[in-house]
Amino acid sequence: MIISVLVLTGQGVSAQTLDFSGFIDSYHAVRLAGPHDFMSSRSRLRAEMKGNAGKSWIFASLNANHNYLLPSRTFIELREAYFDYTAPNWDLRIGRQIIIWGASDGLRITDLISPLDLTEFLARDYDDIRMPVDAIRWRYMDNVIKLELVFIPIFQTYIIPDDPQNPWSITYPGEGPVISVAPAIRPETSIRNSEFGGRLSFYFPGFDLAVSGLYTWNKLPVYERNLSPAHDTLVLVPKHFRYSMVGVDFSRPQGPFVIRGEAAMYSAEPLSTDLLNRSNPVIRKTTMNYLVGLDWYASSNWTLTGQYSQKLILLYEDQLEEPRNTMLATLGITRKLFRSTLSLGAFGYIDLTNGGMFARTSLDYALSDQIHLLTGIDIFHGDAGIFGAYNKNSEIWIKAKYNF
Amino acid sequence: MKTQLYPICAILLAGIISSGNSFSQLTGRQIVQMVKDQPDGDNRKSVMTMTLVNKRGSKRERTILSYAQDYGKDSKSIMFFKAPADVQGTGFLTWNYDDPDKDDDRWLYLPAMKKTRRISGSSARKEYFMGSDFTYDDMGGRNIDEDEHTLMGEEQLGDRKCWIVKSQPKDDDAMYSETISWIWQDALTAVRVEYYDRMGDLQKTLTINDIRKTDSYWTVYGMEMQNHQREHRTLITIQQMEYDIAIPDNHFTVATLERGITE
Numbered sequence: 102m103i104i105s106v107l108v109l110t111g112q113g114v115s116a117q118t119l120d121f122s123g124f125i126d127s128y129h130a131v132r133l134a135g136p137h138d139f140m141s142s143r144s145r146l147r148a149e150m151k152g153n154a155g156k157s158w159i160f161a162s163l164n165a166n167h168n169y170l171l172p173s174r175t176f177i178e179l180r181e182a183y184f185d186y187t188a189p190n191w192d193l194r195i196g197r198q199i200i201i202w203g204a205s206d207g208l209r210i211t212d213l214i215s216p217l218d219l220t221e222f223l224a225r226d227y228d229d230i231r232m233p234v235d236a237i238r239w240r241y242m243d244n245v246i247k248l249e250l251v252f253i254p255i256f257q258t259y260i261i262p263d264d265p266q267n268p269w270s271i272t273y274p275g276e277g278p279v280i281s282v283a284p285a286i287r288p289e290t291s292i293r294n295s296e297f298g299g300r301l302s303f304y305f306p307g308f309d310l311a312v313s314g315l316y317t318w319n320k321l322p323v324y325e326r327n328l329s330p331a332h333d334t335l336v337l338v339p340k341h342f343r344y345s346m347v348g349v350d351f352s353r354p355q356g357p358f359v360i361r362g363e364a365a366m367y368s369a370e371p372l373s374t375d376l377l378n379r380s381n382p383v384i385r386k387t388t389m390n391y392l393v394g395l396d397w398y399a400s401s402n403w404t405l406t407g408q409y410s411q412k413l414i415l416l417y418e419d420q421l422e423e424p425r426n427t428m429l430a431t432l433g434i435t436r437k438l439f440r441s442t443l444s445l446g447a448f449g450y451i452d453l454t455n456g457g458m459f460a461r462t463s464l465d466y467a468l469s470d471q472i473h474l475l476t477g478i479d480i481f482h483g484d485a486g487i488f489g490a491y492n493k494n495s496e497i498w499i500k501a502k503y504n505f
Numbered sequence: 506m507k508t509q510l511y512p513i514c515a516i517l518l519a520g521i522i523s524s525g526n527s528f529s530q531l532t533g534r535q536i537v538q539m540v541k542d543q544p545d546g547d548n549r550k551s552v553m554t555m556t557l558v559n560k561r562g563s564k565r566e567r568t569i570l571s572y573a574q575d576y577g578k579d580s581k582s583i584m585f586f587k588a589p590a591d592v593q594g595t596g597f598l599t600w601n602y603d604d605p606d607k608d609d610d611r612w613l614y615l616p617a618m619k620k621t622r623r624i625s626g627s628s629a630r631k632e633y634f635m636g637s638d639f640t641y642d643d644m645g646g647r648n649i650d651e652d653e654h655t656l657m658g659e660e661q662l663g664d665r666k667c668w669i670v671k672s673q674p675k676d677d678d679a680m681y682s683e684t685i686s687w688i689w690q691d692a693l694t695a696v697r698v699e700y701y702d703r704m705g706d707l708q709k710t711l712t713i714n715d716i717r718k719t720d721s722y723w724t725v726y727g728m729e730m731q732n733h734q735r736e737h738r739t740l741i742t743i744q745q746m747e748y749d750i751a752i753p754d755n756h757f758t759v760a761t762l763e764r765g766i767t768e
Contacts, residue, residue, distance in 0.1 A: 304759050
């Protein structure tokens with residue numbers, strides 16, 4: 102579909118400029134604890150092409166992935182491919198694209214359009230985790246206002262790690278019960294099942310504000326849990342439901358600080374019930390979600406960020422698997438050294454509800470303008486919650502990247 | 506008028522002096538004000554190459570496309586990195602305010618993240634820009650009244666007759682204890698600037714090595730900033746400069762930053 106859109110729209114674009122760029126990278130991670138097995142081992146070629154003629158643009162980004170651990174993740178994919186038409190006060194983008202809303206880092210409050218690829222959970226760069234959607238986006242803009250309307254006719258779910266060979270898989274053999282994941286029941290592609298929404302942003306001196314609304318699906322599935330007929334396996338059945346979001350976000354600089362915030366109400370958000378409730382595996386509830394964040398642009402190229410987010414389930418029922426309140430915080434720190442040739446970074450999630458944490462630290466050395474060498478350590482800690490589930494997955498990794 | 510990164514040189518901006526004026530009674534502040542006030546068009550577009558040279562002689566190059574528009578004493582600018590590949594497409598949008606008590610508005614667009622974020626408009630002033638030897642302040646970020654300007658005398662630099670102006674910051678936290686500028690009287694442009702650190706030692710020297718008229722405006726096409734203490738140099742070459750071009754009103758917006766400009 103995407104290729105046909107590009108071909109059709111591209112017929113009117115006899116490119117006046119055509120640029121090619123991309124990169125080759127190779128990433129390898131080893132578990133810190135025994136048996137020190139590979140947690141990830143993959144290489145990738147990213148090729149990007151951008152062309153324009155007058156007010157029309159085409160862009161295509163292609164990934165050729167080779168995964169040394171997981172044969173199913175060796176493939177060629179069209180990551181993004183879209184056609185742009187740009188007028189002075191509006192533009193139109195049709196095709197596969199990444200759409201990002203909100204003001205938060207690494208947490209999702211109003212940013213519900215582009216799903217996530219959790220093949221390696223969160224232990225990758227966030228821009229690699231983010232997935233595109235096949236969508237139409239129209240924007241109007243003037244000096245202060247930006248209005249964005251989106252229409253997403255094709256459903257795209259999160260990628261959940263369920264390959265038993267994947268150390269990040271939710272079915273990876275461990276101490277708990279054997280788990281298998283049934284094929285997902287995805288919404289059919291139809292107008293009726295399309296997602297749509299809008300975001301109205303204001304950019305004032307000293308203050309950014311946006312209000313947004315989205316009629317969407319839970320792209321991260323809720324799971325109906327059943328025991329296999331032999332009672333030896335827990336079978337997870339991914340399910341997707343409609344729900345809607347209305348939200349607001351803002352950013353305000355104050356001296357060396359930037360204060361950020363997001364809040365959203367999800368109506369009829371599907372939530373899993375506990376294992377005992379076999380007759381009613383999913384309950385729909387209204388939830389309130391908010392985040393506050395502070396960035397500190399300190400001297401000597403230090404940047405520190407902190408975020409706190411909370412989710413509150415209204416009209417809570419005890420049979421829900423998720424607690425009434427869930428709280429998550431993040432801390433981030435970056436420092437550039439030696440004229441920006443060396444970047445140190447750390448970003449951590451702290452699960453305040455269950456006591457777990459995940460921290461990803463990295464060191465990025467620019468050997469030249471084209472070649473970057475990176476290394477880092479990912480630490481998981483905790484006994485419960487999503488980070489606790491990965492508490493044996495702490496790893497050390499290396500990466501090399503060549504940009505062209 | 507106050508510019509930002511774009512022509513790199515608010516204090517270096519070109520102008521034309523009408524002949525016959527008498528400057529004998531000028532103060533240091535008046536000279537700096539003349540430099541700042543001279544005509545440079547209502548807007549500008551440039552393509553420049555910034556070459557970073559370390560003490561071993563190895564070079565790194567950045568190519569930057571930028572636009573700027575004046576709004577009275579304030580200005581707006583937008584710039585994109587065209588090269589190298591690892592930062593290609595990165596964009597900065599800045600709304601500069603002449604009022605020293607009002608922080609600039611700044612947004613950064615990172616193409617890999619597909620995301621625009623507000624960044625602090627005040628803290629970056631003393632930071633070096635993208636690994637170069639220029640701080641944001643060096644590139645024109647200072648209000649004229651943030652410094653005390655004193656005319657030290659006149660000196661001939663080659664065939665250029667210059668005023669020597671010493672500028673001392675009023676703020677104790679400033680990066681430099683003083684700067685000394687050689688301002689070419691014909692072009693009202695600083696052709697040499699020495700920057701002294703807070704200990705009073707010479708830290709950097711800016712040398713203008715190519716200055717020409719474009720569309721009746723004096724324009725700096727080549728300059729070098731030498732950091733004596735870090736043994737590092739940054740050379741800037743302006744490859745393309747246009748003045749008073751047609752720029753849409755909404756060019757200096759977040760939407761344009763996200764859309765990207767390649768030419």
